[in-house]
Amino acid sequence: MCSAGPGRAERWIMRVQVFRDRCCGSGNCAATAPEVFGQDSNEGRVVLRSEEVSRLQAESVRRAVDECPTAAIELAQ
Ligand code: SF4
Numbered sequence: 001m002c003s004a005g006p007g008r009a010e011r012w013i014m015r016v017q018v019f020r021d022r023c024c025g026s027g028n029c030a031a032t033a034p035e036v037f038g039q040d041s042n043e044g045r046v047v048l049r050s051e052e053v054s055r056l057q058a059e060s061v062r063r064a065v066d067e068c069p070t071a072a073i074e075l076a077q
Helices: 028-032 055-067
Strands: 012-018 037-039 046-048 052-054 073-076
Touching: 012 046, 012 055, 028 037, 028 055, 052 055, 055 073
Parallel strands: none
Antiparallel strands: 012 052, 012 073, 037 046
């Protein structure tokens, strides 16, 4: 039997970084990829929940990056 560990779909395939100084608190990212992005309770600015993005999260995170109105999210492979 194979040893336990993350399945292929669960491995991290990229990293994400947020720039809170650019964030306007629109909330698009938290709505699109809530496993990775949240918002703080004061100003609504983005909070990064996970710097590492799995294969299963990749599509929604890429969409969040594309749809961020202030380019406050960037990907690194
Ligand atoms: S989508 Fe962009 S501007 Fe909106 S909360 Fe997320 S990081 Fe901030």
